[in-house]
Amino acid sequence: MEQRIGRRAAAWAGIASAVAGAGVGELVAVMIAPRSSPFASIGQVLIDLAPTWAKDLAIAWFGTADKIALLVLIGAVMLGVAAVAGLVERVRPPWGAVLAGLLGVAGAAAALTRANADPLAVVPSLLAGAIGAVGVRLLVRRRTSEQDEGLSRRGFLIASIAGAAVGVGAAAWSTAGRVAESTVNAIRAAIRLPSARTAAEVPEGAELGIEGLDPVITPNRDFYRIDTALVVPEIDPADWSLRIHGLVEREITLTWGELLALPLEESVTTLACVSNQVGGDLIGNAVWLGYPIRELLAEAGPLPEADMVLSSSHDGFTAGTPLEALTDERHAILAVGMNGEPLPLEHGFPVRMVVPGLYGYVSATKWVVDLEVTRFDRSRAYWTDRGWSARGPIKLQSRIDVPRATEVAAGETVVAGVAWQQHVGVGGVEVRVDGGSWQRATLAPAISDDTWVQWSLPVSLDPGEHTITCRALSRRGETQTADVAPPAPDGATGHHSRRVTAM
Ligand SMILES: Nc1nc2c(c(=O)[nH]1)N[C@H]1C(S)=C(S)[C@@H](COP(=O)(O)O)O[C@H]1N2
Numbered sequence: 329m330e331q332r333i334g335r336r337a338a339a340w341a342g343i344a345s346a347v348a349g350a351g352v353g354e355l356v357a358v359m360i361a362p363r364s365s366p367f368a369s370i371g372q373v374l375i376d377l378a379p380t381w382a383k384d385l386a387i388a389w390f391g392t393a394d395k396i397a398l399l400v401l402i403g404a405v406m407l408g409v410a411a412v413a414g415l416v417e418r419v420r421p422p423w424g425a426v427l428a429g430l431l432g433v434a435g436a437a438a439a440l441t442r443a444n445a446d447p448l449a450v451v452p453s454l455l456a457g458a459i460g461a462v463g464v465r466l467l468v469r470r471r472t473s474e475q476d477e478g479l480s481r482r483g484f485l486i487a488s489i490a491g492a493a494v495g496v497g498a499a500a501w502s503t504a505g506r507v508a509e510s511t512v513n514a515i516r517a518a519i520r521l522p523s524a525r526t527a528a529e530v531p532e533g534a535e536l537g538i539e540g541l542d543p544v545i546t547p548n549r550d551f552y553r554i555d556t557a558l559v560v561p562e563i564d565p566a567d568w569s570l571r572i573h574g575l576v577e578r579e580i581t582l583t584w585g586e587l588l589a590l591p592l593e594e595s596v597t598t599l600a601c602v603s604n605q606v607g608g609d610l611i612g613n614a615v616w617l618g619y620p621i622r623e624l625l626a627e628a629g630p631l632p633e634a635d636m637v638l639s640s641s642h643d644g645f646t647a648g649t650p651l652e653a654l655t656d657e658r659h660a661i662l663a664v665g666m667n668g669e670p671l672p673l674e675h676g677f678p679v680r681m682v683v684p685g686l687y688g689y690v691s692a693t694k695w696v697v698d699l700e701v702t703r704f705d706r707s708r709a710y711w712t713d714r715g716w717s718a719r720g721p722i723k724l725q726s727r728i729d730v731p732r733a734t735e736v737a738a739g740e741t742v743v744a745g746v747a748w749q750q751h752v753g754v755g756g757v758e759v760r761v762d763g764g765s766w767q768r769a770t771l772a773p774a775i776s777d778d779t780w781v782q783w784s785l786p787v788s789l790d791p792g793e794h795t796i797t798c799r800a801l802s803r804r805g806e807t808q809t810a811d812v813a814p815p816a817p818d819g820a821t822g823h824h825s826r827r828v829t830a831m
């Protein structure tokens with residue numbers, strides 16, 4: 329007599345098969361290339377397809393843990409589909425197996441869409457799909473009653489294999505990046521950056537030294553990281569080159585060796601992300617070592633009709649920067665160093681762009697390999713294609729860092745924070761307690777108009793609840809707007825406030 333296995337057993341069979349497939353897929357990805365990982369490939373495509381609201385939500389909910397959240401989501405969806413595959417296989421074989429196999433095909437297709445993808449990148453996902461499909465097929469086979477025992481033994485065996493596979497796969501996933509990174513990291517560690525002219529004097533007093541206030545120069549390890557790269561690109565500088573082409577008189581190709589031989593200069597620029605919420609921490613300030621993009625463009629000779637430079641990264645991200653911002657006198661550079669070291673891998677090693685005054689999404693391309701001189705009405709960049717504004721000048725903003733605690737001692741307390749509008753400069757900061765009048769804070773000496781400045785003000789708080797608010801004044805004489813706007817499409821506005829209880 330023939331009978332079907334139970335529904336629950338079928339769903340579990342689907343899940344066990346998919347888990348085994350995914351585990352093996354991840355393991356094989358380690359051997360081929362970390363970026364060929366089924367999870368990384370699908371995750372990367374989802375990142376690139378995600379609408380603006382979804383990306384905003386992810387950053388708002390998970391901050392810089394948004395990538396982990398995405399991987400968890402993909403895992404959950406995969407398990408759901410796998411369970412469905414098991415259920416389908418139970419009633420309509422072999423369609424469940426086909427569905428399981430399609431998961432692998434989806435991963436393979438995703439892997440192929442990546443910039444600079446190797447054809448071998450399809451292997452981990454196809455293998456994962458094949459294992460999933462065969463697993464579902466074998467596990468959900470109709471059984472006859474005398475095979476009952478056999479089934480449960482077989483089920484136990486396959487579940488164990490699946491468990492082992494996922495364990496190995498997870499370990500592989502976590503070491504994959506590290507193994508590949510360690511090779512490039514070793515190369516990076518051996519690099520001796522040339523000494524440079526400096527436009528990076530930090531004036532006496534720029535660092536107020538107030539506990540809880542973000543330091544005026546952000547250490548690399550604390551520097552915010554925002555990008556669409558699920559797996560950090562690992563680029564051997566020996567393989568790196570930059571091509572400058574498009575609307576130019578002469579095409580230029582620059583190698584790592586040629587770049588390092590140019591007279592590099594140090595400059596200090598504060599980078600800010602357009603996704604930063606009012607009061608948020610997607611901003612940091614570093615001493616960058618690099619070469620002016622202006623000089624390279626002058627050599628290439630942009631044609632008169634050009635008004636934009638589309639920069640591309642090794643992993644396919646693009647940014648559209650106004651040509652003017654790259655040819656005027658500001659320190660728009662191809663950066664190779666960050667706070668005295670080669671760029672950290674996650675901040676764009678070996679070469680990235682840094683452009684004072686513009687949000688990162690239109691200017692700060694990491695792992696940059698290509699500059700196409702073009703026009704705004706001809707080319708669109710990664711985020712402009714997703715509804716963000718084509719030009720992204722940084723808005724006037726200020727943030728309260730201190731007091732950090734929500735409870736403070738009544739009486740005199742110091743309020744301190746940072747204020748910025750890169751390439752315009754900050755002229756002042758004002759602070760208000762509750763509905764009181766605006767009081768002028770003390771500004772620390774600015775490094776330059778391209779960096780944030782620290783500010784502080786002692787205020788007196790009666791016992792009870794208070795709201796402390798700050799606003800910046802620009803060097804152009806503008807006052808930071810109180811109008812509340814979300815990050816999309818061109819940067820958040822509004823005043824930052826902190827609620828504290830004085831006891
Ligand atoms: N290749 C690449 N470069 C990129 C991005 C990216 O997604 N990919 N994101 C940009 C954005 S949105 C910002 S805010 C800055 C952040 O630079 P950081 O991670 O070094 O702080 O990098 C920019 N450069």
Ligand SMILES: [Mo]
Nearest residue numbers: 601602688689
């Ligand atoms: Mo950003």
